[in-house]
Amino acid sequence: xxxxxxxxxxxxxxxxxxxxxxxxxxxxxxxCLAGAPNAGKTALMNALTGGNFHTANYPGVTVTLxxxxxxxxxxxxxxxxxxxxxxxxxxVSPEEELSCRVIxxxxxxxxxxxLIVAVDATQLERHLRFASLVARQHKPMVIALTMMxxxxxxxxxxxxxxxxxALGVPVVxxxxxxxxxxxxxxxxxxxxxxSPAIGHSALADLPEEPVSAYESIRKLLTGSEALKNxxxxxxVRDSVTAxxxxxxxxxxxxxxxxxxxxxxxxxxxxxxxRPFMNLIDWLxxxxxxxxxxxxxxxxxxxxxxxxxxxxxxxxxxxxxxxxILFFLMTLLEDSGYLARGAALVDRPLSYLGLHGRSFxxxxxxxxxxxxxxxxxxxxxxxxxxLLTIWILPLMSCSARLPVYALLxxxxxxxxxxxxxxxxxxxxxxxLLIGALxxxxxxxxxxxxxxxxxxxxxxPAYRKPLLKPTLRVTWSRASAYLRRAGTPIxxxxxxxxxxxxxxxxxxxxxxxxxxxxxxxxSSNLDHSFAADLGQVLEPTLHPMGVDWRVGVGLISAxxxxxxxxSTMAIVFHVAEDQDARQNSLLENMRAATFAGSSQRIFTxxxxxxxxxxxxxxxxxxxxxxxxxxxxxxxxxxxxxxLFYTGIGYVLSSALVVSLRLLGMD
Amino acid sequence: MSLxxxxxxxxxxxxxxxxxxxxxxxxxxxGITPGEELAVVQSVPLGDPLVVMVRGMRLALRxxxxxxxxxx
Numbered sequence: 001x002x003x004x005x006x007x008x009x010x011x012x013x014x015x016x017x018x019x020x021x022x023x024x025x026x027x028x029x030x031x032c033l034a035g036a037p038n039a040g041k042t043a044l045m046n047a048l049t050g051g052n053f054h055t056a057n058y059p060g061v062t063v064t065l066x067x068x069x070x071x072x073x074x075x076x077x078x079x080x081x082x083x084x085x086x087x088x089x090x091x092v093s094p095e096e097e098l099s100c101r102v103i104x105x106x107x108x109x110x111x112x113x114x115l116i117v118a119v120d121a122t123q124l125e126r127h128l129r130f131a132s133l134v135a136r137q138h139k140p141m142v143i144a145l146t147m148m149x150x151x152x153x154x155x156x157x158x159x160x161x162x163x164x165x166a167l168g169v170p171v172v173x174x175x176x177x178x179x180x181x182x183x184x185x186x187x188x189x190x191x192x193x194x195s196p197a198i199g200h201s202a203l204a205d206l207p208e209e210p211v212s213a214y215e216s217i218r219k220l221l222t223g224s225e226a227l228k229n230x231x232x233x234x235x236v237r238d239s240v241t242a243x244x245x246x247x248x249x250x251x252x253x254x255x256x257x258x259x260x261x262x263x264x265x266x267x268x269x270x271x272x273x274r275p276f277m278n279l280i281d282w283l284x285x286x287x288x289x290x291x292x293x294x295x296x297x298x299x300x301x302x303x304x305x306x307x308x309x310x311x312x313x314x315x316x317x318x319x320x321x322x323x324i325l326f327f328l329m330t331l332l333e334d335s336g337y338l339a340r341g342a343a344l345v346d347r348p349l350s351y352l353g354l355h356g357r358s359f360x361x362x363x364x365x366x367x368x369x370x371x372x373x374x375x376x377x378x379x380x381x382x383x384x385x386l387l388t389i390w391i392l393p394l395m396s397c398s399a400r401l402p403v404y405a406l407l408x409x410x411x412x413x414x415x416x417x418x419x420x421x422x423x424x425x426x427x428x429x430x431l432l433i434g435a436l437x438x439x440x441x442x443x444x445x446x447x448x449x450x451x452x453x454x455x456x457x458x459p460a461y462r463k464p465l466l467k468p469t470l471r472v473t474w475s476r477a478s479a480y481l482r483r484a485g486t487p488i489x490x491x492x493x494x495x496x497x498x499x500x501x502x503x504x505x506x507x508x509x510x511x512x513x514x515x516x517x518x519x520x521s522s523n524l525d526h527s528f529a530a531d532l533g534q535v536l537e538p539t540l541h542p543m544g545v546d547w548r549v550g551v552g553l554i555s556a557x558x559x560x561x562x563x564x565s566t567m568a569i570v571f572h573v574a575e576d577q578d579a580r581q582n583s584l585l586e587n588m589r590a591a592t593f594a595g596s597s598q599r600i601f602t603x604x605x606x607x608x609x610x611x612x613x614x615x616x617x618x619x620x621x622x623x624x625x626x627x628x629x630x631x632x633x634x635x636x637x638x639x640x641l642f643y644t645g646i647g648y649v650l651s652s653a654l655v656v657s658l659r660l661l662g663m664d
Numbered sequence: 665m666s667l668x669x670x671x672x673x674x675x676x677x678x679x680x681x682x683x684x685x686x687x688x689x690x691x692x693x694x695g696i697t698p699g700e701e702l703a704v705v706q707s708v709p710l711g712d713p714l715v716v717m718v719r720g721m722r723l724a725l726r727x728x729x730x731x732x733x734x735x736x
Contacts (some may be wrong), residue, residue: 123720126695156719210692214700214719241722245706245715254709343724347710350726356713453687453729454713455694458722570683 028069029193030079030111034103035118036130037085038459040146042066042518043176043468044118046188047579048074048330065098065110074186077220086130087455093380103134109506114140114193116185120147121173122154122460124227125217128167128203133211135169135204140192141414144185145173150460152181153239157228166224168201176466241336241460258344261337262363269321269367269398276320284313303496310565311492311558312485318368318561321398322480325367327473330361334464339456348452352435355379356454358388362434365395365428369622371480373629381452388633389626391438392642393617396430399560406564409585430614475643491558491620500554501531511582529554542652543612544605546593556618563613604658616647667716667725667733670704677701682707683732695719696733704730 033042049068067081083102084095102106103115117134119127132607151157164171170188173180202220208212222225248257295301309614326438332338338360346356357379365372371390379385383427404426408419532554533547540550547569557564591600617623617640627636670676678700681691696702697716705722706715713724725733 090692125719126721129693131696156720210695211690211697214695214697242705245722249706249708249715251707251709339724343708343713343715344710345726346726347708347712356724453690454724454726455690455729456713458715458724460722574678 006062006568014384019520025245028077028079029113030081031070031114031116031189032083032110032112033100033116033118034099034130034134034308035081035085036120036127037087038457039085039120040176041085041118043082043175044116044144044146044174044185046468046471047174047179047182048080065102070186074183075190078186078189081112093378093385094382095377096380096551103137105137106374112139114142114189116142116144116189118144118146119171121145121158122147122150122156124158124163124221125214128217128221129206129210129213131167131169132203132206132217133208135201135206136208138200138204140189140195141169142192143167143169143171144181145171146174146176147460148176150462153231153241153460159226159228162224163221163226166220166226167203168612169203177468180321188196239460241458244461245340245458248337249344254344258341261332261341265325265332265363266366269324270401271322273320273609276315280319281313281317284309285314290340299500302601303493307493307496307500308489311496311562313487318398319477319481322368322371323473323477324478325364326371326480327469329364330469330472330476331464334462334469336461339458342456342457343454346456348435350454352438353384353387353436353446354391355381355384355388355452356456357513358384361388361392362395362431365392365397365537368397368399368480369393369395369619370625371476373622373625376629383446384452385444387438387442389630389635390441390639391434392617393619393622393639394430394437396427396614397560397619399619400613402561402564402618404565404610406584407606407613408664409612410588410601411603411610412584426610426614433614479573488559488621491586492562495529495555495558498532499527499551502527502529502531516615539648542656543608543648544608544655545600548591549600549609553612553618556613557620557623560613599664602664604655604663608655611654612647614647615643615650617643665735667702667704667714667717667730667735668727670735672704672707675701675703679734679736681733682727687729691729691733694723695721696723702735704731 033041045068048070050071056268065081065083067079070078070080081102083099086096086099086103088096098107102110102112105111108560115134115137117127117131119131131141135141145158145160145163148158160171160173167192170192172181172185172188174185175183206216206220248254250257288309291305291309292301295304329338332341342356342359345359349356349358358376360378361372361375363372364375369392372395373389374390376388379388404423405419412418412422426585462638529551530547533550536550536554537547540546543549549567551570552563552566555566567588568584571584571591588601589599592598593600623636623640626639627633667676676696676703678696681688681696682689696715700718702716704714705717708715708724712727714727716723716725716730716732
């Protein structure tokens with residue numbers, strides 16, 4: 001294999017953390033699962049560990065090194081590490097680099113004692129070529145033969161015993177999705193680990209150079225009669241996959257089907273998640289009330305109830321949407337459609353300097369930018385990967401939804417359908433503006449066009465199985481929680497402290513105050529957040545809003561939807577007793593600048609705020625994830641300044657020019 | 665001729681693979697080697713990429729990549 005220098009940022013910190021722990025180095029033996037993308041490797045990992053791992057039918061979805069212990073029923077425990085799929089040892093993505101490093105024994109903490117190579121039985125030549133690169137390491141190895149159920153569809157048959165004899169390496173047929181053959185595989189692996197001498201095998205002695213390697217593999221397969229290909233050339237027209245492809249990649253119907261699937265995906269994210277979101281909202285507010293009730297009234301109880309529980313709750317309500325997005329994406333991946341979607345949009349995306357594989361991150365970005373940034377790891381070229389990450393904050397994530405709902409409600413009172421249309425326009429614009437930004441950057445700044453290779457496998461269509469899909473959904477969703485949870489907790493705690501403490505503020509911890517639903521009113525006026533808001537007030541003038549909205553904008557950096565709860569606090573507080581009875585919308589409409597009768601929320605300022613939220617990168621969790629994925633504070637910082645700056649400038653320009661045109 | 669001139673669902677033999685070193689190597693690694701048979705099985709609505717069947721795999725290739733592959 002080629003030696004590949006590791007670019008900075010190529011390794012991902014999460015995998016590193018997981019793997020740096022001391023057990024990896026000592027006993028039990030470390031067994032790595034390797035294979036070409038889509039070989040069914042990760043499903044196998046699931047079967048062997050009984051754990052939750054990411055498995056999908058979209059090439060290259062193993063985005064981290066996941067590891068687990070083998071199930072107890074397979075005897076003494078082994079440590080299993082799932083490596084990202086490797087297509088080739090040249091022109092590789094960071095993931096492939098990582099796999100190559102581990103396989104070649106160049107990784108600093110994961111050193112395999114043995115390897116399982118997943119080999120797709122329907123594509124023996126290609127997968128055995130990869131297996132031969134692994135065999136050259138002369139480590140104990142077992143070939144796990146997957147996709148046996150698809151053999152009849154491709155009119156081939158494989159004789160496992162003959163294959164084993166021809167390769168000189170143990171071969172065990174398995175089905176990772178059902179667990180069939182897993183026990184057999186583990187026994188064979190144990191035998192391989194126990195036998196000390198690892199001699200030469202026909203597989204290891206295959207040439208490294210691809211052309212002669214493929215020639216030798218074919219000779220090996222036909223000479224030994226391990227593979228019978230009854231009708232090699234017929235499968236083009238008649239296979240199930242070909243027939244489905246003719247419909248979903250149809251010249252006329254291809255795009256309508258694609259858009260119908262996307263619309264279905266998004267509408268179910270919003271509609272199906274609603275009841276769960278209400279439930280989570282209720283649970284968090286009950287918990288907050290309970291904490292206030294049982295803990296002695298004071299700063300600590302309010303900090304826990306409002307800062308921690310309230311802050312985390314504001315973000316946790318989006319979790320159902322993310323779970324549903326992951327579930328549907330996993331279904332699409334497992335069925336094989338997602339790779340087609342990526343192929344469909346490759347042309348327009350590559351025109352913008354992106355890649356067909358940018359499609360999945362962009363799609364996820366409409367739910368949440370954090371999993372989207374993580375999904376960008378599968379994009380092979382660094383330039384395209386960074387450009388994709390750069391535009392992801394523009395995708396209209398679900399945290400913006402409550403903000404838009406509030407602002408559109410204020411802008412277009414009493415006409416739900418108008419607000420709905422406007423929301424649709426905002427979503428489509430976010431995609432178009434994202435395309436514009438990507439196109440401009442790739443043409444003007446990254447002028448050197450090193451077009452990358454697409455060469456993307458279109459896997460055979462398979463019916464997804466419910467249980468593995470649910471397992472994968474849960475593993476991705478919980479990984480998201482772990483990843484995003486900490487920054488959200490830290491940021492919302494900090495913001496609570498900022499909004500509740502200030503120079504010379506006293507903490508009146510009366511019982512009534514403590515039970516106020518969110519941040520207690522009397523503190524806000526004298527808090528650091530208010531100070532900050534008042535310092536910022538001159539800069540808010542062009543946007544036509546006062547410091548109270550400014551506090552909302554600052555608090556929205558914890559998560560955009562926090563803007564809504566902050567508005568609820570500041571505008572209940574500022575009004576007289578009667579206004580407390582009014583709804584937030586009415587309060588906002590009635591709100592005026594201090595000491596004048598000029599209203600704050602007018603057509604122009606609301607439009608300005610919508611534009612601000614459209615562009616601004618008000619999500620410190622995203623900044624943190626971008627930093628860790630790009631390994632660059634500069635990139636993340638620049639992105640934050642770029643979008644927040646654009647948001648501010650465009651929003652101010654809009655408000656000023658609308659006012660010049662005579663709009664209030 | 666190049667793969668771009670191939671009729672759909674007809675088998676051709678690969679004559680050679682050109683292109684920049686890394687990309688050429690990757691296509692060879694994927695099994696598009698001289699002497700191997702392949703067929704264009706599907707085009708995508710915008711005409712790019714093409715879906716090629718080679719060594720039992722469906723592979724989406726951009727027209728630019730397909731242009732590097734000469735066939736007979």
